[in-house]
Amino acid sequence: xxxxxxxxxxxxxxxxxxxxxxxxxxxxxxxxxxxxxxxxxxxxxxxxxxxxxxxxxxxxxxxxxxxxxxxxxxxxxxxxxxxxxxxxxxxxxxxxxxxxxxxxxxxxxxxxxxxxx
Amino acid sequence: xxxxxxxxxxxxxxxxxxxxxxxxxxxxxxxxxxxxxxxxxxxxxxxxxxxxxxxxxxxxxxxxxxxxxxxxxxxxxxxxxxxxxxxxxxxxxxxxxxxxxxxxxxxxxxx
Numbered sequence: 001x002x003x004x005x006x007x008x009x010x011x012x013x014x015x016x017x018x019x020x021x022x023x024x025x026x027x028x029x030x031x032x033x034x035x036x037x038x039x040x041x042x043x044x045x046x047x048x049x050x051x052x053x054x055x056x057x058x059x060x061x062x063x064x065x066x067x068x069x070x071x072x073x074x075x076x077x078x079x080x081x082x083x084x085x086x087x088x089x090x091x092x093x094x095x096x097x098x099x100x101x102x103x104x105x106x107x108x109x110x111x112x113x114x115x116x117x
Numbered sequence: 118x119x120x121x122x123x124x125x126x127x128x129x130x131x132x133x134x135x136x137x138x139x140x141x142x143x144x145x146x147x148x149x150x151x152x153x154x155x156x157x158x159x160x161x162x163x164x165x166x167x168x169x170x171x172x173x174x175x176x177x178x179x180x181x182x183x184x185x186x187x188x189x190x191x192x193x194x195x196x197x198x199x200x201x202x203x204x205x206x207x208x209x210x211x212x213x214x215x216x217x218x219x220x221x222x223x224x225x226x227x228x
Contacts (some may be wrong), residue, residue: 089153094162102168
C-alpha cells in the first residue's frame with residue numbers, strides 16, 4: 001500500500017521560511033516523479049513543483065526562485081524548501097507521487113501552511 | 118499555463134446522471150491521454166476517481182466514467198447518490214516542465 005505523509009507545515013510570518021517533508025512508503029521517491037500541489041483556503045488545486053527520477057526540477061511561475069524541491073533517496077523522502085513566503089502562499093500542501101506513463105497519482109493527506117503576521 | 122475550464126456548479130436528483138466538462142487546449146487535454154478526475158469532500162484530501170481518461174482505481178464504482186473528445190474531457194456520474202455531493206476537479210498532464218494543470222473545480226449538488 002502506498003502511503004505519503006507530509007509534515008512541516010505551520011504558521012510563519014511573511015518573508016519567512018519553512019521546509020515541508022513527505023515520507024513515502026510503498027512508493028519509491030527516487031524511481032518515480034514527485035509533485036507538490038497546493039490548495040488555498042476555499043480555492044482550487046494548484047500545481048507547485050515537480051522532481052523527476054533523473055533529478056530535473058520545475059516550478060510554477062508563482063513560486064519560481066523562492067521554492068526548492070528536493071529528495072533524500074536514502075530516506076525515501078521528498079522536501080519542499082519555501083523561502084520568502086507571502087500571504088498568498090497560505091494553503092494546504094499535498095505531496096503527490098506519480099509513475100511514468102500514467103496519471104494515476106498517489107496523494108498524501110496534506111499539511112497546512114499559514115503565512116501571516 | 119492557464120487552468121482547465123470547468124463549470125462552477127452542476128446539480129442532479131438521486132438516480133439521475135450528470136456530466137462535468139473540462140476544457141483544455143491542444144497543449145494539455147488534447148495532446149495527452151493523461152486526464153484524471155478527483156472528488157473532494159470538505160476538509161478532505163482529493164480522491165482519485167478516474168485516471169488516464171477512462172480508467173478507474175480499484176474501489177471506485179463504475180457509476181463514474183470518463184471520456185475525452187478533442188480538447189475537452191468529461192466525467193459522467195450515473196445513478197447519483199447523496200454521497201456524490203462534493204467538489205470535482207479535472208487534471209491533465211501538460212508536458213515535462215509543467216507536469217500538471219488543474220481545472221477550477223465543479224461543485225456537484227445532489228438535490
